[in-house]
Amino acid sequence: QVQLVESGGGLVQVGGSLTLSCAASGFDFTNYWIFWVRQRSGERLEWVSMISGNNEVTFYGADAQDRFTISRDNANSMSYLQMTKLKLSDSAIYYCAAAEKRRAGGFAHNWDRDDYDAVGRGTQVTVFS
Numbered sequence: 001q002v003q004l005v006e007s008g009g010g011l012v013q014v015g016g017s018l019t020l021s022c023a024a025s026g027f028d029f030t031n032y033w034i035f036w037v038r039q040r041s042g043e044r045l046e047w048v049s050m051i052s053g054n055n056e057v058t059f060y061g062a063d064a065q066d067r068f069t070i071s072r073d074n075a076n077s078m079s080y081l082q083m084t085k086l087k088l089s090d091s092a093i094y095y096c097a098a099a100e101k102r103r104a105g106g107f108a109h110n111w112d113r114d115d116y117d118a119v120g121r122g123t124q125v126t127v128f129s
Contacts, residue, residue: 002026002118004096009123016086020123022079022096027118029077030054033104035116036070036081038092038125047109048094049081053101061109063089086127093122 008020022034036048049070051058058070069082079096097116099107113119 002098004098004118004120006094006096006120006123009094009125011126011128012086014086014088014127014129016127017082017084018086018125019083020081020094020096020125022081022120024077024079024096024098027098030074032098032100032117033107034070034072034079035097035099036068036079036094037097037119038090038094039122040089040092045095045112046092047111050104050107051079083125086125088127088129091125091127093124095122096120 003025005023006020012018030053033050033052035050037045038048039045047061048064049060049068051070051072055072067085072079097119099117103117
């Protein structure tokens with residue numbers, strides 16, 4: 001059973017940092033790209049970052065570039081999103097998602113939940129001033 005479980009969300013002041021974790025199970029982790037996506041209240045899913053199965057390639061959305069760092073630990077089937085210089089607009093539910101490498105080849109920034117092979121239940125991040 002494919003499962004992704006996020007953790008690490010919480011309350012953080014503007015300018016602060018937070019690291020999210022994603023524990024994966026039930027699939028061959030190294031064959032999948034891992035994505036971090038988020039959803040602000042009342043808005044659609046927004047892609048944040050992605051990392052290849054072999055840990056060699058990463059991409060970031062414009063808002064995450066230079067502030068967030070994605071990583072993965074293939075030995076333990078984990079992924080992380082280190083977030084720094086947090087802004088009020090970063091408040092959202094953050095989800096970890098996975099796509100098998102061939103599927104990921106067709107990735108588009110406007111992918112919705114059904115486009116991924118799996119999406120976790122999310123972890124809430126709230127940034128306050």
